[in-house]
Amino acid sequence: MNVIGGLQFNTVYLPSMKAVARWPQGTGSSWKWGLDLAYQTQGLIDKAVLDGGLTRFKLDLTQGKHVYLEVIYKWWEVGNAWLSQSSWILDALNITEGKENLFIIKPPFLQISSTLHEYDGLTAFFNLCDGKPPIEGSPSPSLPIYLFLYPLPESISEFASWRHQPYFWSFDETGQSKMSEVEYERWEFLTITHKISGNFSTSKWPTYVYTALQDWQKACGYNPATSDWARSMEYPEFEIIGARKNQSWFEKVTNYQGKSSSLWWEAFAGSGISAFGF
Numbered sequence: 001m002n003v004i005g006g007l008q009f010n011t012v013y014l015p016s017m018k019a020v021a022r023w024p025q026g027t028g029s030s031w032k033w034g035l036d037l038a039y040q041t042q043g044l045i046d047k048a049v050l051d052g053g054l055t056r057f058k059l060d061l062t063q064g065k066h067v068y069l070e071v072i073y074k075w076w077e078v079g080n081a082w083l084s085q086s087s088w089i090l091d092a093l094n095i096t097e098g099k100e101n102l103f104i105i106k107p108p109f110l111q112i113s114s115t116l117h118e119y120d121g122l123t124a125f126f127n128l129c130d131g132k133p134p135i136e137g138s139p140s141p142s143l144p145i146y147l148f149l150y151p152l153p154e155s156i157s158e159f160a161s162w163r164h165q166p167y168f169w170s171f172d173e174t175g176q177s178k179m180s181e182v183e184y185e186r187w188e189f190l191t192i193t194h195k196i197s198g199n200f201s202t203s204k205w206p207t208y209v210y211t212a213l214q215d216w217q218k219a220c221g222y223n224p225a226t227s228d229w230a231r232s233m234e235y236p237e238f239e240i241i242g243a244r245k246n247q248s249w250f251e252k253v254t255n256y257q258g259k260s261s262s263l264w265w266e267a268f269a270g271s272g273i274s275a276f277g278f
Contacts, residue, residue, distance in 0.1 A: 005157030
């Protein structure tokens with residue numbers, strides 16, 4: 001597998017792209033439905049995450065004429081969780097230099113929005129809301145309509161595949177059958193588009209941040225050699241991925257930094273995803 005494509009959003013990495021530690025699996029997704037609660041969803045209700053990883057919403061335009069959905073990865077939460085327990089992890093891995101080069105990935109976010117058409121299809125929908133009979137030839141208005149998001153990506157390669165068609169429509173609440181293009185066009189009242197906003201980038205922290213946080217833990221009575229401070233803030237304890245290493249991990253940092261920019265751009269040639277370097 002391409003090394004860059006395999007990089008995960010919940011993991012802290014060395015410049016060499018070797019994993020150091022990660023948010024533990026089985027503690028829920030770090031994807032969030034919008035930065036602003038007032039705008040995270042419109043026209044969609046009853047969010048549910050199904051066993052297979054699909055996220056389901058029910059279409060409901062009775063409170064407005066638009067559909068809007070924003071899906072954002074909470075990279076800042078991963079970063080805060082990492083910083084709150086970095087002391088004991090770095091100590092366990094015998095890492096004392098080069099902390100400022102450790103990074104996490106900040107992925108782009110998804111926006112799904114609608115365009116409504118002021119013609120018979122829209123009239124048919126609001127006739128339904130008013131209890132009037134449907135226009136002849138339209139699908140049964142009694143059928144609920146569901147929007148399904150495919151399982152949310154957790155790595156760069158998964159995002160590259162997911163971004164092209166992250167959702168589908170269905171009359172089936174289980175999502176077993178997708179609405180056909182013909183069925184969708186017969187409704188005529190709604191055109192949905194999606195776009196990926198932003199680029200992949202990294203987040204790092206200077207050495208003084210690590211030092212200050214370690215001093216703060218001590219001042220508050222926490223032992224920096226434990227994850228107690230992180231757990232007091234209800235962050236899960238990170239899983240250490242790297243075995244115990246020595247300073248040789250950082251001997252090639254300069255070389256990796258010199259090469260990384262071209263590596264990122266070459267990795268996704270033709271994918272349509274903007275990449276980044278260090």
